[in-house]
Amino acid sequence: MVFGAVKTHGGFVEMDSAEGKGSTFHIYLPLLNREKQDFELFQDTVDCERGRGETILLADDQEQVLEIGVAVLEELGYRVLTAVNGKQALEIFEAHAEEIDLCIFDIVMPEMDGSKAALHVRQIKPDAKIIFSTGYDRPGRDEMKHEMVISKPFSIDKMSRLIRRKLEDSAHRLG
DSSP states (O other), rough: HHHHHEEEEEETEEEEEETTEEEEEEEEOOOOOHHHHHHHHHHTTTTTTOOOEEEEEEEEHHHHHHHHHHHHHHHTTTTEESSSHHEEEEEEEETTTOOOOEEEEOOOOOOOOHHHHHHHHHHOOOOOOEEEEEEEEEEEEOEEEEEEESSSSHHHHHHHHHHHHHHHHHHHHHO
């Protein structure tokens, strides 16, 4: 899990090991200029697909992913509700099921993972629109084979097109 997270953020892991003495792991992550990163983040939204005020439930256990996700999604024109794990996402969905247009769930989260949260969400609202995100290799599990899964890190443009496609695909089926 650590290797996947470090690799996703452009870093690497080194290990020193000596028999009978133990192992030491060194984690290296690139430095980021926060102001520059935020400016560049919103520059990327210029040509993106825009929201129309829809509500998105974003669930991820990484605080930075939630912060950036909210900033980007709001910049794109969406209303955003957030959860830090699948259990909290389910509670929020239960309270706001009629107003939530789309869920974006990280697959690996504490207390309840994204796929289990999605099963419960679909018991409440069978036609719930869900996109899964993951920092790991795409899941090979049978229950995920027909799901829309995006691998982290992803571009804002790619995510904006995926969101629009998911929202409009379901709308076309209803109409």
